[in-house]
Amino acid sequence: MQPSAAASVPASDPQYDERLTAPPAWWVLAALAGVAGGLIMLPLGTLPMLGGVILAGALACMAVSSYGSARVRVVAGSLVAGDARIPVSALGEPEVLDAEEARAWRTYRADTRAFMLLRGYIPGAVRVVVTDPADPTPYVYLSSRDPKALAAALTDVRAQARK
Structure with missing residues (x-):
């Protein structure tokens, strides 16, 4: 579940991999x-x-x-969440959400157009704005037991893609 060191990992290996298993x-x-x-x-x-x-x-x-078989991965320049595969070039900066913020984005702040891979039994989450103007999805919401590591992996892959 920890992101791997970007320099020692080939581009096809996951830099972050988490299975959202049931409790x-x-x-x-x-x-x-x-x-x-x-x-x-x-x-x-x-x-x-x-x-x-x-x-x-x-x-x-x-x-x-x-x-409990849903997976969240950052691999080969893409964010793979469940069945969705989103290139990191179409994503903005990831925002780490604590339990209270995550609950707010799951309920009264939620946008029905957003892509959400949420599990209510996982308190933390990451929200990433979709920057692709052709995509009507405003943001991606992902439940994560380690949202800081997921956000760091997304940031690292975005930085590598810009080089």
Whole structure:
């Protein structure tokens, strides 16, 4: 999750890489969903109960895993956030947001045109203004457990791109 030293890393290696994994409590809830599935099927017998535990648990684990699989990377002159790939030349200076500012930008300050990769369980975030005049997106909002490192990696890549 730490940005790599720019001088010793080839351009294709990520300078920042973070997976926005779900918190451990969500996995506990997924296990409890499996138990609930088993209890629902209990009146039908032991075998259906086992099937309920396995099916409900597997579905809940797949949902938690899918939601927690989003990645934020700075690689090869681009910011890759989820499925979006944005060249750093189209971005302005990154702004590190603490928990309170991040909450404000997620709620009452939010612009519906903005690209947001947010996870409510991650308190910090980075907001980067989109400077491309052809793009109607005003800014990019990214949840991050280490927003300072993400902002530093974006700044480093922008500085390298200008050289």
